[in-house]
Amino acid sequence: MNRHYDVIVVGARVAGSALAYELSRAGHDVLLVDKSTFPSDILSTHNFYGNSLAMLKDMGVLDRLLQTGTPLYKRAVVQFEDAVIDGEFPEVDGETECFCIRRVHLDQILFEHASSQARVTSIEGFRVTDVLREKSVVTGIAGVRRDGEKEQFTAKLVVGADGRNSTLRDLVKSARIMSVPTDFASYVGYFSGYEQSGDIHAELYKIKDKIAIVFPTSDNLHVVGVMFPLENEEWSGRFALSPETALRDLIHTGFPGTPFPERLRKAVLEGKVRGLRGYDNDWYQGMGEGWALVGDAFSFKDPAVGQGMQDALYSARILTDVLTRYDDWEAHWAEMAATYQRLMEAKMLSRFHMACQFTKNAPFTAEQSAVNRLIAAHSEATRAFLGIYNHANEPQEFERLVGSLLAMNQS
Structure with missing residues (x-):
């Protein structure tokens, strides 16, 4: 096995495997490592909108993903x-x-697809313990395999694609630029026998201080997520004692007047209810001397806005684009870092701010409620609202449309 590569990617799930694929296609030799082995599951909002389906198609992996049913x-x-x-x-x-x-299907397929590229070498079950440096520049990684064997590898660039609790990010001491803590606890379960009316669809509810999301997913299941205020000690205690009972009771009492409680009443939990109690919406410095970050390691957002999967793909593409602009990386770290940060802000920052608003336990104002009813009443506004999620239009375009509709209603 080689000991030196153009790029080492730490973390081989969505962002890491996508980056390894993109870099290999751009002519770079890549080492892709992950502390896990595949297949393996992970707690995640794993929805892909049309824009990210297009990226998966470009990668040549969409057909295989769809073969999962x-x-x-x-x-x-x-x-x-x-x-x-x-x-x-x-x-x-x-x-x-x-x-x-x-994710148990997605991550394995993406990892195998990346690993099959001629310029990609991959190692499962490899835990990074430190980075190597020459003066201030990161030059590689040190780590240990599951059998206890310690190894070191060097590269011109080391990339952290290892999630919101990124080890690589901590090791390189990336600066946290923005951080907004959530007000919510989140719990997720997979259910069989969840029946919707009409076409299959995604569901999102925000009623008073509770939020719920539902997506049709693999294996004839629906993934159901609920969120309630962290400060609510009663619900926190109930979820600690009996997660399934608490989830069902919260949905029954928290979402009256919606079809949600009855649909869930007839459904069967498959596996366990898992929780995420408190998290920050973070935005980090994305590149430094010899290192970079992609995916949730760069920016983690409230899962209720469902941006994590496509942001992982976008960041892989943006970083690859930046790297291909320069022949001599070592001579241009500052310029490359500034370019990467600017491009990531242009693509993702508006939806990061949207997530920061969503993550706070704030009731709708009278003005917001009027806007929500206006969106519901106008098909053009509905399309533009949903278009924010799949990048068909920017939030500013949606706001201009809503402003025009409000002006028309007032005239």
Whole structure:
């Protein structure tokens, strides 16, 4: 096995495998490592919108992902208090459909696809323990295999793609630029026998201080997530004592007047309810001398806005684009870092701010409720609202449309 590569990627799930693929196609020799072995599951919001389906198609992996039987869908039903926004996602990058593939399938397929590239060497079960440096520049990694064997590898660049609790990010001491803590605890379960009316679709509910999301997913299941305020000690205690009972009771009492409680009543939990109690919406410095970050290691956002999967793919593409602009990386670290940060901000920062608003336990104002009802009443506004999620349009474009509709209603 080689000991030196152009790039070492730490973390081989969505962002890491996508980056290894993109870099190999750009002519770089890549070492891809992960502390896990595949297949393995991980707690995640694993939905892909049309824009990310287009990227998966470009990578040549979409057909294999669809062979898992994960259903495609076009429709979303979003209920904000008494406003029900029901519509289809607009076309983007030639795609009109979405899908929500379970990570146990997704990560294995992406890892195998990346590992099959001629310029990619991959190691499962390798835990990074430190980075190597020459003066201030990161030059490689040190780590240990599951059998206890210690190894070191060097590279011109080391990339952290190892998630929101990134080890690589801590080792290189990336600066945290923005951080907004959530007000919510989140719990997730997979259910069989969850039946919707009409076309299969994604569901999102925000009723008072509780939020819920539902996606059709792989293996004839629906993934159900609920969020309630962290400060609510009663619900926290109930989830600690009996997660399934608490989840069902919270949905029954917290979402009256919606079809959600009855649909879940008839469904059967498959596996365990898992929770994420408190997290920060973070935005980090994405590159330094000899290192970079992609995916959740760069920026983690509230899972309720469902941006993690496509941001992982976008960051892999953006970093690859930056690297291909320069022949001599060592002479241009500062310039490359500034370019990478700027491009990531242009692509992802508006939705990071959207997640930071969503993550706070704040009731809708009277003005917001009026806007929600306006969106529900106008198909054009519904398409533009859903288009924020799949990058068919930017939040600013949606705001201009809503402003025009409000002005028309007032005239």
